[in-house]
Amino acid sequence: MNKTNFLVSIKGFLNGFAQAMNHKATSQIAYEITEMEHSFALMLYGNFVGFPSPPMAIALELLPVMQGDLEKILTRASQTGNGLSELASVMGEP
Amino acid sequence: MSAVLIMVLAFAGYIIAYRLYGEFIGKKIFQLSNKNQTPAEEFEDGVDYVPTKKGIIFGHHFTSIAGTGPIVGPAIGVIWGWLPALIWVVVGSIVMGAVHDFSALIMSLRTQGKSISEIASQYISKRIRVAFFLIVFIELWLFLAILGMIIAVIFHMYPEAVFPVWMEIPIALALGYAVYRKNAHVVRTTILAVIAMYITVVLGHFIPMDMPMIGSMPATGTWTLILFAYAFIASTLPVTTLLQPRDYINAWELFIAMGLLIVGIIVSAFNGLSVVAPAVQSHPEGAPSMWPFLFITIACGAISGFHAVVASGTTAKQVAHEDDAMFVGYGSMLMEGALAVLVIIATVAGIGLAAKGDVGSVTGLAKWTEHYASWGSAAGLGAKVGAFVEGSANMITFLGIPKYLGIIIMGVFVASFAGTSLDTTTRLQRYVIQELLGANRVGATDSKSFFTNKYGATLLALITAGILAFSSGVDGKGALTLWPLFGANNQTLAALALFTASVYLKKRGGKGFLVTLLPACFMLFMTMWALILNQASYMAGGQVMLGVINIVIIAIVVFVAIESILALSKKQPVVATQA
Numbered sequence: 266m267n268k269t270n271f272l273v274s275i276k277g278f279l280n281g282f283a284q285a286m287n288h289k290a291t292s293q294i295a296y297e298i299t300e301m302e303h304s305f306a307l308m309l310y311g312n313f314v315g316f317p318s319p320p321m322a323i324a325l326e327l328l329p330v331m332q333g334d335l336e337k338i339l340t341r342a343s344q345t346g347n348g349l350s351e352l353a354s355v356m357g358e359p
Numbered sequence: 360m361s362a363v364l365i366m367v368l369a370f371a372g373y374i375i376a377y378r379l380y381g382e383f384i385g386k387k388i389f390q391l392s393n394k395n396q397t398p399a400e401e402f403e404d405g406v407d408y409v410p411t412k413k414g415i416i417f418g419h420h421f422t423s424i425a426g427t428g429p430i431v432g433p434a435i436g437v438i439w440g441w442l443p444a445l446i447w448v449v450v451g452s453i454v455m456g457a458v459h460d461f462s463a464l465i466m467s468l469r470t471q472g473k474s475i476s477e478i479a480s481q482y483i484s485k486r487i488r489v490a491f492f493l494i495v496f497i498e499l500w501l502f503l504a505i506l507g508m509i510i511a512v513i514f515h516m517y518p519e520a521v522f523p524v525w526m527e528i529p530i531a532l533a534l535g536y537a538v539y540r541k542n543a544h545v546v547r548t549t550i551l552a553v554i555a556m557y558i559t560v561v562l563g564h565f566i567p568m569d570m571p572m573i574g575s576m577p578a579t580g581t582w583t584l585i586l587f588a589y590a591f592i593a594s595t596l597p598v599t600t601l602l603q604p605r606d607y608i609n610a611w612e613l614f615i616a617m618g619l620l621i622v623g624i625i626v627s628a629f630n631g632l633s634v635v636a637p638a639v640q641s642h643p644e645g646a647p648s649m650w651p652f653l654f655i656t657i658a659c660g661a662i663s664g665f666h667a668v669v670a671s672g673t674t675a676k677q678v679a680h681e682d683d684a685m686f687v688g689y690g691s692m693l694m695e696g697a698l699a700v701l702v703i704i705a706t707v708a709g710i711g712l713a714a715k716g717d718v719g720s721v722t723g724l725a726k727w728t729e730h731y732a733s734w735g736s737a738a739g740l741g742a743k744v745g746a747f748v749e750g751s752a753n754m755i756t757f758l759g760i761p762k763y764l765g766i767i768i769m770g771v772f773v774a775s776f777a778g779t780s781l782d783t784t785t786r787l788q789r790y791v792i793q794e795l796l797g798a799n800r801v802g803a804t805d806s807k808s809f810f811t812n813k814y815g816a817t818l819l820a821l822i823t824a825g826i827l828a829f830s831s832g833v834d835g836k837g838a839l840t841l842w843p844l845f846g847a848n849n850q851t852l853a854a855l856a857l858f859t860a861s862v863y864l865k866k867r868g869g870k871g872f873l874v875t876l877l878p879a880c881f882m883l884f885m886t887m888w889a890l891i892l893n894q895a896s897y898m899a900g901g902q903v904m905l906g907v908i909n910i911v912i913i914a915i916v917v918f919v920a921i922e923s924i925l926a927l928s929k930k931q932p933v934v935a936t937q938a
Contacts, residue, residue: 285418354672
């Protein structure tokens with residue numbers, strides 16, 4: 266391996282590591298955003314589970330915009346089950 | 360014995376094991392196939408399920424599983440000599456730890472990214488879910504109590520490390536503010552933050568902060584209280600404010616420390632680095648017997664049950680192809696084993712090395728004995744962690760870094776890692792408390808219920824940990840008493856994940872389930888043995904609280920064993936396809 270190839274390899278390794286770090290950082294933020302999305306959805310459509318909702322007109326007006334989010338929430342509810350693993354995954358092992 | 364030879368042989372062993380045993384497990388036992396859709400492919404939504412490059416997932420997963428455990432465990436475990444610790448770390452991580460992590464990941468991949476508790480409920484019994492949450496609660500409880508004392512002991516032993524560790528907080532806050540609020544360039548800001556952090560390390564030498572004794576409270580006790588107060592604040596803030604930027608800086612710190620250690624070992628090998636510790640020290644004074652305690656003292660560097668929890672979280676939702684699971688699941692555990700090997704070398708060779716320019720100080724076996732003559736020698740846990748800090752500092756002096764600076768760099772590295780772990784563990788424990796209390800009372804999850812809202816649950820997590828931390832004194836020895844309990848509990852979780860994998864493999868037919876069943880039985884046997892010895896010791900010492908916790912863990916181990924045997928003895932239909 267010549268000097269240039271070696272330096273390119275080192276740069277590639279460092280870039281890969283930096284990308285992984287950024288990925289981890291991003292996933293931590295994404296987790297918090299997800300939590301906020303859940304709160305927002307619950308605030309708007311809490312009626313489904315017995316929570317008081319904002320005026321129906323506002324909730325219905327926002328319903329089409331929330332379609333994608335509601336689909337994601339349903340997927341999470343049926344496939345995840347336990348948030349501890351996700352939390353441990355994004356935060357890291359204690 | 361040459362330390363560099365140990366490093367080279369261990370690393371070569373890991374590469375060969377990955378190629379041979381890893382491939383065997385992946386291709387023959389779990390029959391990895393890219394034809395099987397991963398959750399990331401099947402449910403791709405750009406948010407939760409995102410197919411990601413395996414190199415990135417590997418880095419993410421590795422930094423998630425590499426915490427304080429692989430440093431502290433081996434640093435204590437070498438008290439029985441370098442050879443047993445090294446064999447356990449290398450062989451254990453290859454045939455148990457990596458198999459455990461990989462099987463948890465692959466099971467999750469084949470059950471739509473479900474978590475290990477869900478998978479265990481599915482394959483063993485629904486009752487196991489309660490045991491799972493209890494194990495996790497006890498694990499986090501013990502670890503919180505230990506972490507506060509580890510940092511407190513480091514602060515007490517190395518007052519020069521106090522300033523840099525606390526200064527990392529404003530640096531992390533500034534990094535977070537610059538990147539998230541001001542859209543600063545990530546790479547440039549990261550470089551600046553890391554440089555700033557190492558500048559504080561240099562300044563730390565001139566600003567040692569020694570905590571005086573307050574009343575009858577020794578420094579370690581005062582630091583523990585301060586750190587718990589910090590943990591309360593840090594873990595109730597949004598993650599982007601402090602935890603995430605601090606974790607980000609720590610990841611770079613880990614990367615730099617590992618690099619310094621590897622290069623330090625190679626360079627100091629030409630300057631007299633050799634193993635000074637005895638190959639085996641069967642009966643160190645006051646220490647529990649090597650069999651079975653070695654296998655629970657070194658948990659994370661060889662096998663850790665919590666890795667299954669991490670692997671079945673977001674990792675399983677982002678692996679793009681099934682083949683990648685080998686590199687991510689099996690490979691990252693071997694990398695953690697490599698980190699544990701570096702810690703072992705620092706504590707059995709680096710500690711006895713005469714640092715560059717250091718004349719007249721105690722070196723060789725005499726220096727090692729200062730730290731490891733007995734279980735409680737010097738300051739118990741502090742002496743063991745100190746052996747890693749000092750051993751590493753000795754080796755990196757040959758890279759031109761003065762010893763005083765090396766000690767601060769390594770002291771800050773361990774303390775910062777433990778600091779982030781303290782914050783993370785508090786958050787996880789808060790979640791577990793909210794789940795446990797919230798699930799059993801109607802309306803308990805609303806903010807009016809004190810112990811299930813963010814602040815109440817956090818307070819409960821810290822108060823219970825504080826009671827435990829101060830139950831056996833505040834001089835650092837208490838944490839050493841708690842460590843075997845933590846290890847036993849963690850290994851119970853590992854056995855549970857391995858039993859789940861065994862049932863899963865048995866369902867698929869053939870004898871392949873033995874690759875997970877044998878490690879599961881080994882871990883369960885060692886854990887039970889250690890717990891019984893623990894119980895005798897706690898009863899003799901009148902340690903009621905530890906005795907009660909120990910009995911609870913014994914009950915869980917028995918429960919896990921019975922449920923697993925029942926699940927394994929059921930006639931399983933052969934499942935040829937995915938899941």
